[in-house]
Amino acid sequence: MSGPRPVPDADHETITIESNDDVVRARQLVRTLAQRCKLSLVDQTKLVTAASELARNTLVYGGGGVMRTGLVRRDSRVGVTAVFEDSGPGIPDLDLALTDGWTSGGGLGLGLSGARRLVDDFTLDTEVGRGTQVAVTKWAR
Amino acid sequence: MTGMREGVTSVAEQEISTRLVELLTQQRESLGAAWLENVSATLRGRISVAELDRELRELYSALVDGLRTGGFDWQGDSYAEVRALLGELSRNRARQGFSPTETAVSVLAGKEILEPTTETSAEDIQAYLRLSRLMDALGLYTLEVYAKTREEIISAQSEQLMELSTPVVKLWEGVVAVPLVGTLDSARTQVVMEKLLQTLVDTGSDQAIIDITGVPAVDTEVAQHLLKTVVAARLMGAECTISGIRPQIAQTIVALGIQFGDIVTKATLADALKHALRRNSVDLGRAGGAA
Ligand SMILES: Nc1ncnc2c1ncn2[C@@H]1O[C@H](COP(=O)(O)OP(=O)(O)OP(=O)(O)O)[C@@H](O)[C@H]1O
Ligand SMILES: [Mg+2]
Numbered sequence: 001m002s003g004p005r006p007v008p009d010a011d012h013e014t015i016t017i018e019s020n021d022d023v024v025r026a027r028q029l030v031r032t033l034a035q036r037c038k039l040s041l042v043d044q045t046k047l048v049t050a051a052s053e054l055a056r057n058t059l060v061y062g063g064g065g066v067m068r069t070g071l072v073r074r075d076s077r078v079g080v081t082a083v084f085e086d087s088g089p090g091i092p093d094l095d096l097a098l099t100d101g102w103t104s105g106g107g108l109g110l111g112l113s114g115a116r117r118l119v120d121d122f123t124l125d126t127e128v129g130r131g132t133q134v135a136v137t138k139w140a141r
Numbered sequence: 142m143t144g145m146r147e148g149v150t151s152v153a154e155q156e157i158s159t160r161l162v163e164l165l166t167q168q169r170e171s172l173g174a175a176w177l178e179n180v181s182a183t184l185r186g187r188i189s190v191a192e193l194d195r196e197l198r199e200l201y202s203a204l205v206d207g208l209r210t211g212g213f214d215w216q217g218d219s220y221a222e223v224r225a226l227l228g229e230l231s232r233n234r235a236r237q238g239f240s241p242t243e244t245a246v247s248v249l250a251g252k253e254i255l256e257p258t259t260e261t262s263a264e265d266i267q268a269y270l271r272l273s274r275l276m277d278a279l280g281l282y283t284l285e286v287y288a289k290t291r292e293e294i295i296s297a298q299s300e301q302l303m304e305l306s307t308p309v310v311k312l313w314e315g316v317v318a319v320p321l322v323g324t325l326d327s328a329r330t331q332v333v334m335e336k337l338l339q340t341l342v343d344t345g346s347d348q349a350i351i352d353i354t355g356v357p358a359v360d361t362e363v364a365q366h367l368l369k370t371v372v373a374a375r376l377m378g379a380e381c382t383i384s385g386i387r388p389q390i391a392q393t394i395v396a397l398g399i400q401f402g403d404i405v406t407k408a409t410l411a412d413a414l415k416h417a418l419r420r421n422s423v424d425l426g427r428a429g430g431a432a
Binding site: 024031044045046048049053056101107110111113 | 324328357358359360361362364365388389390392393396397398399
């Protein structure tokens with residue numbers, strides 16, 4: 001993305017995502033950080049919703065994984081970053097996966113593409129047979 | 142099937158397990174009694190001695206069989222019976238509300254029965270130490286099953302609680318409403334929706350209001366449940382209104398790309414009620430006339 005690499009604060013937390021309860025936990029942790037970083041209510045809700053989508057994809061399609069989250073700084077700005085990582089099957093066709101309404105399961109097919117719209121920075125690394133990593137960041141205004 | 146994995150079970154280990162089998166078989170009655178006494182001392186009357194006796198006898202036999210055919214490889218096939226018995230024991234204790242200590246004691250107390258004295262030979266001390274390690278491993282296994290069972294119990298209870306804490310209320314003749322509050326996970330949303338549909342039937346209502354004022358975030362999963370409920374309600378001849386969509390939720394829903402189609406949404410529960418009543422063409426007097 002643009003600008004220098006965001007610098008993570010030292011105290012990033014990692015939680016495993018292996019059940020629906022973990023998805024709820026991930027969401028709550030991101031909300032706490034979003035509040036600490038003073039994101040507006042709208043931005044908090046957007047980030048938490050994106051985290052919810054990505055955590056569930058990690059669980060459902062990635063077969064479980066981890067979320068790493070914490071505050072980041074770039075220039076004089078503060079933001080919240082959340083990185084979701086799994087060693088699942090990977091995404092064979094990224095364009096397709098990012099198409100609104102496309103799902104390989106029984107979803108609405110809006111989670112991934114929607115999450116991208118909900119955040120400021122979005123990066124996705126995936127390799128078939130190796131896994132998927134999605135990183136999102138929302139910056140305080 | 143010897144349970145011997147090359148390079149893992151040494152000759153020495155095998156001699157030790159043979160010696161243990163010997164000791165445990167020769168002194169079966171006295172050692173079994175000592176085990177029983179150790180355990181019942183801790184559980185003092187919380188479980189009948191007869192039942193404990195039965196449990197421990199089975200465990201004792203299975204343990205000797207395991208040692209005989211599988212050495213110390215407690216994760217192997219030779220110990221399937223031991224693990225099954227321990228699994229059952231832990232599950233029962235967990236359900237009956239015993240503490241982790243009270244559960245693990247059944248296994249750990251088995252260590253003490255061969256506790257060395259000044260007369261014990263060096264080999265037998267070694268045998269005792271090796272048995273201790275085995276019992277520790279089995280004790281941990283027991284605790285793991287125990288913890289898992291407790292978790293299951295807790296999640297079953299929270300499910301029941303969820304059921305209870307989902308108030309679907311009849312707001313008016315022909316109108317039911319459900320306020321959704323807090324974090325909605327899939328399980329909870331499912332329960333709420335089922336209850337809503339059931340209440341529509343039970344009360345003979347044909348208007349439903351789902352109020353999401355108390356919901357902090359609506360993601361695709363929650364949205365999908367909402368959409369499914371609306372469709373299901375329609376199939377039953379009822380109409381749903383979604384109320385309490387706060388600004389931040391509305392913006393998020395739009396950014397996500399979720400479309401509620403022709404589903405009626407209202408800012409507040411009161412607006413939704415007015416709308417529902419109008420649909421049912423109830424004369425609202427002044428309130429209705431104004432809108
Ligand atoms: N971590 C992942 N590993 C493998 N495949 C994934 C992963 N995340 C997403 N996908 C693929 O991308 C598709 C689109 O994901 P997206 O989240 O947009 O939709 P969905 O999860 O199917 O439905 P929903 O709208 O409920 O999120 C998924 O159906 C899946 O095939
Ligand atoms: Mg998804």
